[in-house]
Amino acid sequence: MAIPRRVGSAAGILAVSLLLYSAVGAIWGMLRPAYTGTLVDGGQVNIPATTDSIAFHSFASFVIATGLLAVIVSLSMYVTSPSTRGPGMLWWLIAVAALSAFSFLEVGTVVSGLLHSTGDVEQLAEGDRVSIVPGLAPGVGWLAAPFMAALSYWCSALVTPDTEPDPVPIK
Secondary structure, eight states: OOOOHHHHHHHHHHHHHHHHHHHHHHHHHHHOOOEEEEEOGGGOEEOOOOSSOHHHHHHHHHHHHHHHHHHHHHHHHHHHOGGGOSHHHHHHHHHHHHHHHHHHHHHHHHHHHHHTOOOOGGGOOTTOEEEEOOOOOOGGGGGHHHHHHHHHHHHHHHHSOOSSOOOOOOO
């Protein structure tokens, strides 16, 4: 039994998208900014006051990265698989972008947690330098990837000319 082309294309784009988002999410996790402070008396961490918002930079980079990846994935699907074009694929790409954004965040969070791990807290002494990555709750940022996937796919459909021109009526 042969797998229909539409099903194969849909499964393929899901697999490729999840792998791509996970790989870029791991890189994002390594590059994610962290607060750096000194351990003081009572187990508190003294973080110097800065003008930069580490949490905002994490949020913004999440939104930009997942949005750009969604554009790349949806445009590549539109260009490489003309036989699957249509509203069904548009909705599928929206779902794939949402799942992939979740994968991006989870892999990035694990990688940044491993990179900035304090290890055994009992072994820390006063005066030790500690690096802390704040948690990220994307909120409305979850919508960036699905929106960009839908927008880029839909815009591609609008600007792509028909493959055959309409026949000229005979008079």
